Amino acid sequence: MSAMKPHAGAFRPFLLLAFLAVTFEALVLQRPGADADLTGRVIAAPKHDALPLFEGEQPAVSPDGKTIAYRQWVDRNSEIYLAPLSGGLASGITSTSGTDPRTPARLSSSRVTGGPGSPRRFTNDPALDSSPAWSPDGRSLCFVSNRSENKDIWVAEVDHPDSPRQLTRNPGPDEEPAWSPDGSLIAYASIVEGRSDLFVVPAGGGEPVRLTNDRFDDSHPTWSPDGRRIAFVSDRQDHRNIWMLDFGAISEKGRGPVDPSVSGLPHHFYQLTSGSFDDSDPVWCPASDIIAFSSDRMSTLPLIPGEAGAGRPGTRRLFLVSTGPRPLLRLVQDGPGILEQPAWMPGGHDLVYVFRPLPARGDEGHSTLWLLVGARGGD
Numbered sequence: 001m002s003a004m005k006p007h008a009g010a011f012r013p014f015l016l017l018a019f020l021a022v023t024f025e026a027l028v029l030q031r032p033g034a035d036a037d038l039t040g041r042v043i044a045a046p047k048h049d050a051l052p053l054f055e056g057e058q059p060a061v062s063p064d065g066k067t068i069a070y071r072q073w074v075d076r077n078s079e080i081y082l083a084p085l086s087g088g089l090a091s092g093i094t095s096t097s098g099t100d101p102r103t104p105a106r107l108s109s110s111r112v113t114g115g116p117g118s119p120r121r122f123t124n125d126p127a128l129d130s131s132p133a134w135s136p137d138g139r140s141l142c143f144v145s146n147r148s149e150n151k152d153i154w155v156a157e158v159d160h161p162d163s164p165r166q167l168t169r170n171p172g173p174d175e176e177p178a179w180s181p182d183g184s185l186i187a188y189a190s191i192v193e194g195r196s197d198l199f200v201v202p203a204g205g206g207e208p209v210r211l212t213n214d215r216f217d218d219s220h221p222t223w224s225p226d227g228r229r230i231a232f233v234s235d236r237q238d239h240r241n242i243w244m245l246d247f248g249a250i251s252e253k254g255r256g257p258v259d260p261s262v263s264g265l266p267h268h269f270y271q272l273t274s275g276s277f278d279d280s281d282p283v284w285c286p287a288s289d290i291i292a293f294s295s296d297r298m299s300t301l302p303l304i305p306g307e308a309g310a311g312r313p314g315t316r317r318l319f320l321v322s323t324g325p326r327p328l329l330r331l332v333q334d335g336p337g338i339l340e341q342p343a344w345m346p347g348g349h350d351l352v353y354v355f356r357p358l359p360a361r362g363d364e365g366h367s368t369l370w371l372l373v374g375a376r377g378g379d
Contacts, residue, residue, distance in 0.1 A: 057367040069132035083119040187221040287348035294340035351375040
């Protein structure tokens, strides 16, 4: 294994784990102070302004808030684009206060081309490029590409996109890269022997370290702002919910460390959301203990108990869940289509997300990026 230089501060325990390069089994513990059930106690969304941006999916906002990286299909090929932002909104996009986020229309090409704010192509390759993620300093993007005939993680400097370097060379497909807050590591999911597990790899290159190794599918890693925890999606309780891998001190009532002889470090898993739902796309707020995610929970229920009408099967909505001692599950955006792939703006108050209409007659419709203003509210 390549030597890795430990960083000072909160990341030393995690980097030590990388040095050990061992797998672990972790205790599944109920979060201290957590409600016994997070399946039905949902606070309804207040009214938010939602501003349409442009067609695309898999958004990632730069650390300075000036650029959105996203995936777009061009001539049946998946490429990554960069769109400049101005004042937190896409250049050339005017405020549309009162726009109904539940019925977005496809924007005309004049809104996204031919002037300031026009997107530019970041990748231009016959391979399929997707899942962009920014480095903390904003100078590089990592992304998924099959240009090596396998889906691996690649890294390219924003100013030199034509010279990417391959970061992983695993036999199975690698997906969903996420950069650690100090920039030293990239977490990702990889298919091994038919199941998805979590790995980390040094951002500068080196041997990957496997974080999970069990019979469950683990995916969609997202780092806490201090780098001590990774939230992820897992089917450990038969349904896809949000779980936590915690490297912090074991001091709260109800938590307990795994035998250090197994892992070399105290650490543990615990479940963040629960229920017979499909929770996905978790993304940690950069300024709080809040995680945004997409879910099909409540998809067939009216937003307010007793309200006439109901959702449609297949719909997905955006939710927030607290990672603090007292969990709070809150619906932040509703609609009759598919709302997914949230990405926080710097400051952690606004969200960019993807809207797709429900499939109709084989047509999946267009994926459109929207900006949800004030999504976090007052926490």
